[in-house]
Each structure stands twice: as structure tokens, then as C-alpha cells.
Amino acid sequence: MKGVLVLENGRQFRGELIGSSAQGYGEVVFHTGMTGYQEILTDPSYAGQIVAMTYPLIGNYGINEGDFEAKRPWLTGFVTGEACDSPSHFRSKQTLHDYLTQHGITGLIGVNTRALVRTIREEGSLKGYILSEASLATASALEFPALPRDLVKRVSTQEIYRVNAAGDLHVVLVDFGAKGNIAKSLARLGCQVTVVPANTSFEKIAALHPDGIMLSNGPGDPADCADVLPLVKKLAETYPLFGICLGHQLLAMAFGAKTAKMSFGHRGSNHPVQDLQTGKVWITSQNHGYSVQTESLPAELLVTHQHVNDGTIEGVAHKTWPAFSVQFHPEACPGPQDAEELFHRFLARMNERKGSQLVSLT
Structure with missing residues (x-):
């Protein structure tokens, strides 16, 4: 399904939705690690945030039961250039897509993450939505409310x-x-x-x-x-x-x-x-x-x-x-x-x- 990340400054980044089809909203930030995506997904410090990965391929070693930092993910969205759909690792139990789906987290792949990160570096962290292109087409003007404080x-x-x-x-x-x-x-x-x-x-x-x-x-x-x-x-x-x-x-x-x-x-x-x-x-x-x-x-x-x-x-x-x-x-x-x-x-x-x-x- 076609999806889009819409930032509060008006910029849009299109791609394909993975994980949940529900709308995701939060502060859009980026992470520069090449590995450790499972720890990032489950780090409670990312609560209320949409995390964009600068490394272009995420999910190649799958999701295993031993590397979780918390029992569930707290982030509100996940963005990457490409998500591996056939991971290779002896501990792998799920794909990235399956894990996001299980926990109701919306993901977006096929995004020009280089341009996205440049935008954040130049303007600072911005609030944003991940949603389907169909939802965006039928939505009225998007509002960007303040993020939760608790x-x-x-x-x-x-x-x-x-x-x-x-x-x-x-x-x-x-x-x-x-x-x-x-x-x-x-x-x-x-x-x-x-x-x-x-x-x-x-x-x-x-x-x-x-x-x-x-x-x-x-x-x-x-x-x-x-x-x-x-x-x-x-x-x-x-x-x-x-x-x-x-x-x-x-x-x-x-x-x-x-x-x-x-x-x-x-x-x-x-x-x-x-x-x-x-x-x-x-x-x-x-x-x-x-x-x-x-x-x-x-x-x-x-x-x-x-x-x-x-x-x-x-x-x-x-x-x-x-x-x-x-x-x-x-x-x-x-x-x-x-x-x-x-x-x-x-x-x-x-x-x-x-x-x-x-x-x-x-």
C-alpha cells in the first residue's frame, strides 16, 4: 500500500507502508546505527517518536526473542529505505514487517532517507504523520498537536x-x-x-x-x-x-x-x-x-x-x-x-x- 510521511513544515516523503495500516503520529527523529534496530524498536526512550534509520537496509537479521529492551515497542512509527523480508539469522523468529504488524506500529519503506535526514538536520526535529496516500487524499488539513508530556x-x-x-x-x-x-x-x-x-x-x-x-x-x-x-x-x-x-x-x-x-x-x-x-x-x-x-x-x-x-x-x-x-x-x-x-x-x-x-x- 502506498504511504507517505507528512512533516509539519509541509514536506512529504512517499514510500510503501509496512506493519500496521493505522496512522502514526509523533516527533520525527533519525538514528545513525547500522545495526541494533531491534533494541531501537523496544527502547522506551523512543516513546512518542517516529524513528527514521539512516542505514539503508534494516531487518536483515530479523527479530529474535533475546534482544528486546522492553516487552513492547513504544515508538509510533518506523521509517527506512528498505526492509528485508527474508532475514537470515539462526535466532530470527519474525520479520520486521511481522513484528510491526503484531504491535500495531506503522512503518514506511522506500523513503529517500538521505533527504529526510537533511531536512531534520537543517530545521530540527519535526512532528509528522505516517499514513496511507488514500487517507491523505481524503483528509482535511492535517493538524500537528503538541506531543504528550507524561x-x-x-x-x-x-x-x-x-x-x-x-x-x-x-x-x-x-x-x-x-x-x-x-x-x-x-x-x-x-x-x-x-x-x-x-x-x-x-x-x-x-x-x-x-x-x-x-x-x-x-x-x-x-x-x-x-x-x-x-x-x-x-x-x-x-x-x-x-x-x-x-x-x-x-x-x-x-x-x-x-x-x-x-x-x-x-x-x-x-x-x-x-x-x-x-x-x-x-x-x-x-x-x-x-x-x-x-x-x-x-x-x-x-x-x-x-x-x-x-x-x-x-x-x-x-x-x-x-x-x-x-x-x-x-x-x-x-x-x-x-x-x-x-x-x-x-x-x-x-x-x-x-x-x-x-x-x-x-
Whole structure:
């Protein structure tokens, strides 16, 4: 079926519909990764967005049951130049088309993604629709309403659950839209992980007796999460804390920093980030449309990482409390192991705190 992506600036990109025939609406963004489309489809940070892939062929290794970041996709549309309809991989269970159909997600293929991405780079992220040409022909003037502001509440877990592992460290993961591999990465390193909803109180978290706190990634404008900033600040002043992506922004905001929307964000698996403490440059995986503003950073926070291409803040650490965060995704392993040391740093701080508590009891 013929389909079209209509942007709010009036530009149209035609192609063929795949997946669901339902209309898709959201913020149109692009991702530069060559692989990892299954993780992109199921990353809750893409809630409310139409994702366009710059790599021309997507779906060649199919969809398997082991690489999901969440139980369901949260994006509202998927755009690519070509979708493979006969994937080849021993773990493959579905085609991309079948997966999108199963979950009611509209896709568009045969699109000039180079022209689409150039439009977004020049004008910034734009709202858009994916719909059939027949629907467009019979529709009155399309309206482009504001996007929803309660995305974290939609994607966060509603109940507390555990990810068990053989180890004596206990991490509470505050779920703002957590990718599944964050908890898995902690478990592989021997951490018991308890995942809690984004609106969990400090008292409930303290009652779980954590050794450390992880603040997850998540969708939308971090300013929409202003109500959790007092919680984040108290957690940072009480436990070793590690924030990723949205968790990074919330940690910075909790101590007074400001964030702002980027023109088209960072979404890809090849973003160079410099560790300012060692001078090393890491290849990182990123997915965010907002950044912490350098001029707003309070004196008590130290910039630890910086994006090589545009100089934006990619990591901060508190000068007094054992709390730190990064804008990128160390659990995604694009380097493939460039940023793994961040998890070891987090574990070292938890062990240090646990050791000091044992000393104080003797």
C-alpha cells in the first residue's frame, strides 16, 4: 500500500507502508546505527517518536526473542529505505514487517532517507504523520498537536520487581523508561537489582536497603520530571548513585543545572565522547534530544565527559557525594567495551560504602 510521511513544515516523503495500516503520529527523529534496530524498536526512550534509520537496509537479521529492551515497542512509527523480508539469522523468529504488524506500529519503506535526514538536520526535529496516500487524499488539513508530556509515567514499571544474580550488592534501579540491558549488565557483574517505578518515595527505596541507586534512561523532556528532583537529590546525598541518559539529566537538574532541547539530538551508536580525566575518546551509543547546559552547571558538579563533535556535556560527577552520571549508554557496548569501567566504578563505590558500614559496626 502506498504511504507517505507528512512533516509539519509541509514536506512529504512517499514510500510503501509496512506493519500496521493505522496512522502514526509523533516527533520525527533519525538514528545513525547500522545495526541494533531491534533494541531501537523496544527502547522506551523512543516513546512518542517516529524513528527514521539512516542505514539503508534494516531487518536483515530479523527479530529474535533475546534482544528486546522492553516487552513492547513504544515508538509510533518506523521509517527506512528498505526492509528485508527474508532475514537470515539462526535466532530470527519474525520479520520486521511481522513484528510491526503484531504491535500495531506503522512503518514506511522506500523513503529517500538521505533527504529526510537533511531536512531534520537543517530545521530540527519535526512532528509528522505516517499514513496511507488514500487517507491523505481524503483528509482535511492535517493538524500537528503538541506531543504528550507524561511519557515517563506511561513507560515506567507499575510494580516493583527483582532481577536476581549471585552477589551481595543490591542496586535499586529507578525506572524512568529503563532499557532491559541496564539491569542485565548489573546482574552480570553480580548485583541483585530491584526495579522500582519512577514515582517511588525515598522511604520505600530506603526500606529496600540498597547499596546503590541507578537512575535509568527515559523519554521526553526532563523538565516534565521536575517532581522527582527532590528525590534524586536526597538519593544522591545518601547512596552511591549512577545515572544514565535521562538519569544523567535529572541528577544535574537536582543540583540546580538546566537542560534545553537540542536541534536534532544524538541518536546513534558511533558518537565520540572524551573522558576528560584520562583524555581517552570512547565510541558511545546515544539516544537523547535534550542536553545539560554548560553555563547552568553548579559549582558542586564536575564535568567528566564531553561530546567531541559539539562540545555538549556527556558526564558529570558530584564533588562531595559519590554520585555520577553519563549522557550515553554504557550498557549498549558500541565500543564494544569502552565504557564498561563506569559500571566497575559504581560497584567500587558501593563496596567502599558497604565496607565503611561494616567497620562502623565493629
